[in-house]
Ligand code: 2AM
């Protein structure tokens with residue numbers, strides 16, 4: 001696939017930040033055994049990655065606005081475009097030396113997500129999508145969601161939250177109901193990875209709550225371009241703003257949504 005100029009900018013930003021994260025990830029093993037632990041180091045790695053993405057994108061498109069996990073909002077002057085950025089999705093994995101994390105970038109145009117990049121630098125998987133142009137892995141493979149038709153045959157991804165909120169308890173009740181109804185549950189620790197692996201067909205479905213817009217936006221376009229569907233827990237078509245995701249191919253998404261709705 002030939003990348004557009006826009007996607008090239010996004011890929012360059014994500015891979016540059018990815019290189020920085022990979023270097024820092026290599027240090028984690030030593031820090032695990034230190035008394036202080038790696039927490040401050042990880043915060044630093046996260047901020048550094050965000051700074052790289054911000055600088056690259058601002059240089060290329062100086063008028064666009066930003067919404068970033070670490071630095072929040074930066075206003076733009078063009079009134080149409082906004083970058084939505086998670087420089088390190090899967091922070092807990094990163095801190096524990098687990099190589100499942102990603103740099104995630106989405107571009108919103110007039111309120112709609114039109115381009116996205118998710119890059120896992122350790123396993124070197126680069127996911128890209130543009131509205132109407134399909135979803136791709138490493139520029140070579142066009143992605144398509146899995147075609148399974150029965151929830152009982154499905155590998156279903158989720159996030160098990162430990163935020164001390166009512167949403168955590170709801171999640172555990174959902175997990176209790178859904179686990180016996182599927183072939184297997186998986187939990188990657190990164191919403192962007194869950195959504196990109198759903199787009200590849202590795203996972204058949206995914207649900208989670210309490211997510212942030214930067215956790216959802218990049219993967220959502222990828223999923224849509226791979227033929228997938230997403231709603232919130234009430235069945236309202238996907239939004240990046242209310243934190244809830246139920247996703248899969250059309251048939252499986254409907255079955256999972258029904259199961260989710262039954263959990264009070
Ligand atoms: P993070 O690694 O950038 O924090 C895992 O279930 C997903 O939830 C990840 O995408 C993770 O993103 C996100 N996450 C972790 N803690 C969170 C919190 N307190 N609020 C919202 N999202 C969180």
Ligand code: CA
Nearest residue numbers: 086089090215
């Ligand atoms: Ca995140």
